[in-house]
Amino acid sequence: xxxxxxxxxxDRELCKGCYLCISVCPNQLISISTELNQMGxxxxxxxxxxxxxxxxxxxxxxxCALVCPDVxxxxxxx
Numbered sequence: 081x082x083x084x085x086x087x088x089x090x091d092r093e094l095c096k097g098c099y100l101c102i103s104v105c106p107n108q109l110i111s112i113s114t115e116l117n118q119m120g121x122x123x124x125x126x127x128x129x130x131x132x133x134x135x136x137x138x139x140x141x142x143x144c145a146l147v148c149p150d151v152x153x154x155x156x157x158x
Contacts, residue, residue: 085158086140088126094152095123101144101153107137110144123152 090101090110095117101124102110113125128138140157 086138091152092123097121100147
């Protein structure tokens with residue numbers, strides 16, 4: 081059986097930097113951005129590994145999107 085694969089997008093302008101998504105990601109693929117968004121927050125960002133090397137770690141579990149109070153995360157599964 082093939083390993084589940086997923087990817088997420090985080091709307092950096094909706095993110096208020098609560099970082100709940102960082103704490104629940106089982107593969108620790110979300111980190112804090114070094115750049116401020118327009119509202120003055122350091123938003124979360126997806127730190128996916130190199131897809132060309134087939135080091136795809138996101139499983140598309142949706143936990144990050146479920147805990148996001150700002151509905152700033154979308155999850156896509158392959």
